[in-house]
Amino acid sequence: MEDKTTGIEKLGEFGLIQHLTKDFQYSNPTTLKGIGDDAAVIDKSENEALLVSTDTLIEGIHFSLMYTPLKHLGYKAVAVNVSDICAMNGKATQITVSLAVSSKFPVEALEELYEGIKAACDTYQVDLIGGDTTSSISGLVLTITVIGHAQKDEITYRNGAKEYDLLVVTGDLGGAYMGLQVLEREKEVFKSNPSIQPDLDGHDYIIQRQLKPEARADVNKILKDLEVQPTAMIDISDGLASEIIHLCTQSKVGCHIYDEKIPIDAKTSLTALDFNLDPSTCALNGGEDYELLFTINQSDFDKINTNPNFTIIGHITHEKDGIYYIDKQGSALELKAQGWRHF
Amino acid sequence: MEDKTTGIEKLGEFGLIQHLTKDFQYSNPTTLKGIGDDAAVIDKSENEALLVSTDTLIEGIHFSLMYTPLKHLGYKAVAVNVSDICAMNGKATQITVSLAVSSKFPVEALEELYEGIKAACDTYQVDLIGGDTTSSISGLVLTITVIGHAQKDEITYRNGAKEYDLLVVTGDLGGAYMGLQVLEREKEVFKSNPSIQPDLDGHDYIIQRQLKPEARADVNKILKDLEVQPTAMIDISDGLASEIIHLCTQSKVGCHIYDEKIPIDAKTSLTALDFNLDPSTCALNGGEDYELLFTINQSDFDKINTNPNFTIIGHITHEKDGIYYIDKQGSALELKAQGWRHF
Numbered sequence: 264m265e266d267k268t269t270g271i272e273k274l275g276e277f278g279l280i281q282h283l284t285k286d287f288q289y290s291n292p293t294t295l296k297g298i299g300d301d302a303a304v305i306d307k308s309e310n311e312a313l314l315v316s317t318d319t320l321i322e323g324i325h326f327s328l329m330y331t332p333l334k335h336l337g338y339k340a341v342a343v344n345v346s347d348i349c350a351m352n353g354k355a356t357q358i359t360v361s362l363a364v365s366s367k368f369p370v371e372a373l374e375e376l377y378e379g380i381k382a383a384c385d386t387y388q389v390d391l392i393g394g395d396t397t398s399s400i401s402g403l404v405l406t407i408t409v410i411g412h413a414q415k416d417e418i419t420y421r422n423g424a425k426e427y428d429l430l431v432v433t434g435d436l437g438g439a440y441m442g443l444q445v446l447e448r449e450k451e452v453f454k455s456n457p458s459i460q461p462d463l464d465g466h467d468y469i470i471q472r473q474l475k476p477e478a479r480a481d482v483n484k485i486l487k488d489l490e491v492q493p494t495a496m497i498d499i500s501d502g503l504a505s506e507i508i509h510l511c512t513q514s515k516v517g518c519h520i521y522d523e524k525i526p527i528d529a530k531t532s533l534t535a536l537d538f539n540l541d542p543s544t545c546a547l548n549g550g551e552d553y554e555l556l557f558t559i560n561q562s563d564f565d566k567i568n569t570n571p572n573f574t575i576i577g578h579i580t581h582e583k584d585g586i587y588y589i590d591k592q593g594s595a596l597e598l599k600a601q602g603w604r605h606f
Numbered sequence: 607m608e609d610k611t612t613g614i615e616k617l618g619e620f621g622l623i624q625h626l627t628k629d630f631q632y633s634n635p636t637t638l639k640g641i642g643d644d645a646a647v648i649d650k651s652e653n654e655a656l657l658v659s660t661d662t663l664i665e666g667i668h669f670s671l672m673y674t675p676l677k678h679l680g681y682k683a684v685a686v687n688v689s690d691i692c693a694m695n696g697k698a699t700q701i702t703v704s705l706a707v708s709s710k711f712p713v714e715a716l717e718e719l720y721e722g723i724k725a726a727c728d729t730y731q732v733d734l735i736g737g738d739t740t741s742s743i744s745g746l747v748l749t750i751t752v753i754g755h756a757q758k759d760e761i762t763y764r765n766g767a768k769e770y771d772l773l774v775v776t777g778d779l780g781g782a783y784m785g786l787q788v789l790e791r792e793k794e795v796f797k798s799n800p801s802i803q804p805d806l807d808g809h810d811y812i813i814q815r816q817l818k819p820e821a822r823a824d825v826n827k828i829l830k831d832l833e834v835q836p837t838a839m840i841d842i843s844d845g846l847a848s849e850i851i852h853l854c855t856q857s858k859v860g861c862h863i864y865d866e867k868i869p870i871d872a873k874t875s876l877t878a879l880d881f882n883l884d885p886s887t888c889a890l891n892g893g894e895d896y897e898l899l900f901t902i903n904q905s906d907f908d909k910i911n912t913n914p915n916f917t918i919i920g921h922i923t924h925e926k927d928g929i930y931y932i933d934k935q936g937s938a939l940e941l942k943a944q945g946w947r948h949f
Contacts, residue, residue: 295655299856300764301693301841302659302754309652312638316645317702317736317751323743350644359660361704361749393660400666404742406704406749408660411645421643498644513642 268369279396283377289390291356293412303392305357307412314411316347322402330446333372335474337379344409345387346478346553350498353413354483357392361406363399387480424495424514428558428579433479433572435526436503437542440549441534442473468530476553489566496557502550505600508586517584520577522591611712622739626720632733634699636755646735648700650755657754659690665745673789676715678817680722687752688730689821689896693841696756697826700735704749706742730823767838767857771901771922776822776915778869779846780885783892784877785816811873819896832909839900845893848943851929860927863920865934
């Protein structure tokens, strides 16, 4: 059979970048100069500051190409970076993409990856302004740096939570983790017998949560419209428990969170039970949901409590009171992080 | 023998970053928030714009750990990024560092790498404001994103060269390439007989050019003091020929450059001849010197011609006249790029 794919050596490094980025357009007026010079040039207005964050996704560590389509991978890589800017209460505006791939990937595979990157750029209105593409000895390493803009007085750090503040999460949790469990199960089935079709029926929601997570880029505007300025914020990439501990440690406070308050989608719960897992444990330790965790002053209770985007899951206490999880039986357990470790 | 190294799994991802970056301090007032939140926060004054560039170094492609000490690698990775900001006529101010390493690297090896990164941060007065450290399946991948500041009206693009402008380079060329040739030769000798000591005598300068290149962060100020605003600028990372073609193509101009004008250090020339290589060819196609190539208006001739940092190597012509190299015999040859290809 004739191989119709194109080897990346045919285009060369410079040609490859040009080829992959030719359909990208700029949507932010702050992008004064994008790809094509030694550096990109970014403007900002006087009352703003710039936000910068970077994240690396590595084949075999953060994703498996056995079940992650390259287009989804590109989309997710952008979304998780945008999520970091959302967690500062800012708006993501530009990204750079550094890609290291072994020559086993044909140009067509990289086109798929960049299609996903472009789809995310369109969704979040961010401009691809630079990066490089080089060969690696093995596998695929994708590093994205995101730049965002925020009004200086609206930037939300991890360390601003105060005693008596309320702890709030967006959306629902644990779905991405259960999606991964389903994908891993089907991968094992496939390995032992490649002729069996994967059984993903009814798991669309949680698989989407795993493969194509969305950053909560809408939350910044919702909070602004509600006239709520969070006192501290972090995105939930490593699991709720780990993020709560980060936020409390950096704010030098304690907290109580309530099992019964943690928002979990019914599909996530059912799948967890199917796997003999406790849904709350999945929400607490699963990670990769990319929802936001933030704290608000008690005076904002009514504005947040009635809004379907948000769930109040607990409250901030004095540092000496510790970080506690109140379980279904009403017992207070010290909260421990069991987030993902990549080493 | 007892192994006294520390496995990176002992510290975990979060602890590792904390451990490696604990000695870094901030020297730029624009760094409002560095490591420790979802994103770093950067300020700038009203007449400035921000510059962003990113570069990846991959083991086995861009460097060999057989002869690149990790400290040098860290230094070089920062320097080559700073160089991109210098090429925009700006000042590098912040970096993020993304590191992917296999677990074969003990913590002590990463400490060495970060020592080099810190040394470069000190030299160039840039602040490490973020990044991540994750495991890879094999080898080491280092992605650095650099942020710089520049007065908006002083930013120098690649596309501003005009007919009759003069072409100028800083420093001398070809040294980094010849340094690499010496290191590669000694690597082959070592492979065939590990008991033979490497013969690097007399090659300090060119080996330093290869292993510890410096960005020309001084040029921005020198030009400002001379009251010279370059019309176009690019850094010489892939070889003079390739960079001249980039600059001319983007500026839509041609040029004549003169073999006899190209600045080559005597040690570079002697080593080239020793390897049966033409020194000019090494300067034109070698790459990795990280000097700057820029164009100036003819009216600035006197200011530049008398300055020991600069060499005028040719002049800009009409686009139709093409890009020509005038050799030692006075023959005009069309200039071709034979820069490094990493695929």
